Amino acid sequence: MLANGTKAPDFTLPDQNGQPRKLSEYLGQRVILYFYPRDMTAGCTKQACVFAELYPQFREKGAVVLGISKDSVASHKKFEEKYGLPFVLLSDPEKTVIQAYDVWKEKKMYGKVSMGVVRTTYLIDEQGIIVKGFEKVKPAENPADMLGELA
Numbered sequence: 260m261l262a263n264g265t266k267a268p269d270f271t272l273p274d275q276n277g278q279p280r281k282l283s284e285y286l287g288q289r290v291i292l293y294f295y296p297r298d299m300t301a302g303c304t305k306q307a308c309v310f311a312e313l314y315p316q317f318r319e320k321g322a323v324v325l326g327i328s329k330d331s332v333a334s335h336k337k338f339e340e341k342y343g344l345p346f347v348l349l350s351d352p353e354k355t356v357i358q359a360y361d362v363w364k365e366k367k368m369y370g371k372v373s374m375g376v377v378r379t380t381y382l383i384d385e386q387g388i389i390v391k392g393f394e395k396v397k398p399a400e401n402p403a404d405m406l407g408e409l410a
Contacts, residue, residue, distance in 0.1 A: 275335035289322040298338035306398035
């Protein structure tokens with residue numbers, strides 16, 4: 260995890276429409292930057308749908324939500340369309356941003372060890388500073404928890 264109080268690493272990644280997006284374009288707004296393993300999986304879908312449901316409240320509090328996974332732009336587009344997601348999904352197949360934010364880690368499932376994205380969410384302030392990081396978050400609870408952090 261990146262330390263609270265440090266500058267969030269800037270990046271440029273394509274969104275679900277293939278348009279380049281930079282973290283720095285969101286300066287002046289709070290950013291909920293969440294990393295998730297894969298589009299269309301049960302946990303990731305639940306997390307994205309709850310973020311979508313609460314998105315108007317995030318906007319009221321001056322925050323945007325950005326989701327990042329290593330899935331392709333095309334996969335993100337299908338995910339966005341299928342579930343009506345109102346926020347930006349960013350594609351990082353090379354894992355440059357995933358690694359810069361220290362979320363590519365060893366995972367154990369059913370006794371098998373593999374590398375993958377550990378579900379992690381960062382709250383970044385208007386100046387681009389990491390306020391808090393949350394690792395191994397619960398998909399269904401994470402969006403409401405993050406909304407609470409904005410109070």
